[in-house]
Amino acid sequence: MNIPQSKQNQSFSTRRPVLTVVIIELLLLLAVFAAGAVATVKQLDYTSPVLMSFTPIALVLIIYLTLRRKWREIGFRSLRTIPASHAKYYIPLLLVLGTLALKGFTDLTLSKVAFFMFFTLLVAFVEETIYRGLIFKTLLRKSAVAAVVTSSVLFSITHIMNALSGQSMADTILQLIYALLLGAALALLMLKNGNIVPLILFHFIHNLIQFLGNDRQDTGTLAYDIFILVVLVAYCVWLTFSVRTKLSSSESTTQGSSVVR
Structure with missing residues (x-):
């Protein structure tokens, strides 16, 4: 079977976006599960699986993005590229952070603060670069809906690892829903502004507050979690309408330009 020359020149991710995403997700899960197995056998600290798996992944990502010159393509851009009028779309993220801090x-x-600053920055960089960067950008070639929905679902599924670390099923289900909504909101922000930097900063601060904060079981702060879920649902609805309006305007402009020509 002859393959057109134009397709031969395309990258594998361009020709096979779905397969590319499947491979990325499977490799990530394999690394995390393998590290988790080692940590369980050696009875290591609960942060060990992430450190053992995410550290080499972060190094691979840095080398790959540098050699292929894909930093900007993935979304690593100056914050000044975000229009000042779009600052309001990040306010709900501040509300989420403030609510978490109230716990x-x-x-x-x-030493504890320094360790978790490194730990949460590592997690934020790896997860955002993979889910709102590589996976999102790869699926965006198919459609915006596929990019947002798939990246969010895969981001949520990855957090099922917490069930293996002794977390209760109820807490795991709550976290999966939370991760799904949060992932959708961040993906919609990526679709709207194409800048991954504020997402990494939010993810970093969000996780830092969680690791340094009180456990829900000890302080009875379920009400805070429910409030955040409600905020995220409303946030996703708001961003969806905003993005749809933007896409509709872009399509109208494109059609208008075609008529003029």
């Missing part, structure tokens, strides 16, 4: 914090030490 309070455990006793903090300099």
Whole structure:
């Protein structure tokens, strides 16, 4: 079977976007599960599986994006590229962070804060680069809906690993829903502004507050979690309408230009 020359020159991810996403997700899950198995056998700290799997993944991502010069394509751009009028779309993220902070914090030490700053920055960089970067951009070639929905669902599924670390099923289900909604909101922001930097910063601060904060079981702050879920649902609806309006305007402009020509 002869393959057109134009397709031969295309990258594998362009020719096979769905297969590319499947491979990326399977490799990530394999790395995390393998690290989790090692940590269980050696009875290591609960952060060990992430450190053992995400550290080499982060190095591979940095090397890949640098050698292929894909940093900007993935969304690593100056914050100044975001229109000032779009700043309002990030306000709900600040509301989420503020609500999480209201739960309070455990006793903090300099070493503990320093460790979790590194740990959460590592997680934020890897997860955002993979889900709102590589996977999102790859599926965007098919459609915006496929990019947003698939990247969000895969992001949520990845958090099922928490069930293997001793977390209760109820808490795991709640976290899966939370991750799905949060992933959808971040993907919609990526679709709207194409800048991954504020998403990494939010993810970093969000996780840092969670790791340094009080556990829900100890403080009875389920009401805070429910409030955040309600905020995220409303947030996703708002962003969806905003993005649809933007896409409709773009299509109208394109059609108008075609008529003029």
